[in-house]
Amino acid sequence: AQSVTQLGSHVSVSEGALVLLRCNYSSSVPPYLFWYVQYPNQGLQLLLKYTSAATLVKGINGFEAEFKKSETSFHLTKPSAHMSDAAEYFCAVSYNQGGKLIFGQGTELSVKP
Amino acid sequence: EPEVTQTPSHQVTQMGQEVILRCVPISNHLYFYWYRQILGQKVEFLVSFYNNEISEKSEIFDDQFSVERPDGSNFTLKIRSTKLEDSAMYFCAILGLAGGVETQYFGPGTRLLVL
Numbered sequence: 001a002q003s004v005t006q007l008g009s010h011v012s013v014s015e016g017a018l019v020l021l022r023c024n025y026s027s028s029v030p031p032y033l034f035w036y037v038q039y040p041n042q043g044l045q046l047l048l049k050y051t052s053a054a055t056l057v058k059g060i061n062g063f064e065a066e067f068k069k070s071e072t073s074f075h076l077t078k079p080s081a082h083m084s085d086a087a088e089y090f091c092a093v094s095y096n097q098g099g100k101l102i103f104g105q106g107t108e109l110s111v112k113p
Numbered sequence: 114e115p116e117v118t119q120t121p122s123h124q125v126t127q128m129g130q131e132v133i134l135r136c137v138p139i140s141n142h143l144y145f146y147w148y149r150q151i152l153g154q155k156v157e158f159l160v161s162f163y164n165n166e167i168s169e170k171s172e173i174f175d176d177q178f179s180v181e182r183p184d185g186s187n188f189t190l191k192i193r194s195t196k197l198e199d200s201a202m203y204f205c206a207i208l209g210l211a212g213g214v215e216t217q218y219f220g221p222g223t224r225l226l227v228l
Contacts, residue, residue, distance in 0.1 A: 032214070043204060044156070044219040051214045090156060097215040098144055098208050100158040100169055 002027055006091050006104035014112050019063075019078040021107045023091030026072065031093040033074040034101065035065055038088045047089070050074060061085070086111045117220035119205050125226045129194050134223045136188040136205030144208035145188045146217060147180065149173070149201040156204070162188065195227045 007022040025031060033050040048059025055067045061084075065076045074091060091104040120135045136145065147159040160170040162180050179191045192199055202224050206217040 034216075036219070043221040044206075046216060046218065049214060049216060092156075098161075098163075100146070100161060100171075101148070101156075101206075101217060102158070103148075103156040105155040 002031075002093065002095065002102055004091050004093055004102055004104035006089075006107050008107055009105065010108045010110070012110040012112060013081045015083055016080050019076070019081045019085065019109065021076040021089050021091075021109065023065075023074045023076065023104055024072055025074065025091075025093045027093070027095070029095065030067070030069055031095050032097065033065075033067060034092045034094070035059065035063070035074075035076050036090045036092060038090065038106075040087070044090065047076070081109075081111045083111050083113065085109060117205055117207050117218060119203075119220040119223050121223060122221065123224045123226075125228065126195055128197055128227055132192050132195055132225060134190045134192075134203050134205075134225070136190075136207075136220055137186065138188070138207045142207040142209070144168075144215075145180075145182075146206040146208075147190045148204045148206065148219075150204065150222075151198075151201040159190070192225075195225075197227050200225055200227045 003026045005024045035047040036044040037047050038044050048057045050057050050067045058064045063078045067074050088106045088108045090106045092101040094101050118137045126132050145162040148156050150156045158171050160174045161168045177193045182188050202222045204222045205220040209218050
């Protein structure tokens with residue numbers, strides 16, 4: 001079955017430090033890949049998406065993700081964490097445009113002052 | 114970015130009661146989705162709805178669930194006889210176009226608590 005794995009249910013970084021949230025998918029066919037962010041008591045907001053146009057994708061709020069087919073990964077990074085980045089981050093895949101999203105279990109990011 | 118609202122934001126109901134969750138896109142859309150997130154668990158796909166028909170549903174979406182678009186605007190999820198395990202956050206999503214790619218945009222969710 002198709003699945004998405006996010007390593008680390010909780011990641012804690014200091015303000016200004018690098019953020020790295022890991023996502024791996026299981027598929028021989030490159031899917032559409034997404035990162036969503038969920039702030040407390042809010043819905044899911046799209047951060048960025050991979051659609052095969054470029055392997056390095058830039059999103060909102062300074063986040064970016066790199067698609068690596070050989071590693072079946074789509075890790076999310078941000079060079080310098082900000083307190084406002086504290087939220088839950090979800091990696092998701094879809095195998096056709098408009099198809100259902102399959103989510104990872106989420107990673108909660110904490111940012112320490 | 115397309116906007117989606119959901120009502121109610123919170124609902125508490127007794128086991129066995131029927132609930133209707135509503136999703137209202139701000140602009141016209143044809144493709145809708147429902148997902149749920151049980152507390153502490155991942156977001157799970159329930160159903161997708163296109164052109165007034167179910168296009169795909171998950172194993173979770175059994176006979177107690179139904180979806181419809183009663184007035185061409187609202188998109189509803191009905192749970193006929195709620196169970197304790199239906200307690201979750203329910204998200205509606207619509208399909209929009211972003212950068213030439215179809216992307217799902219989510220509403221703020223309805224938190225359902227079944228007692």
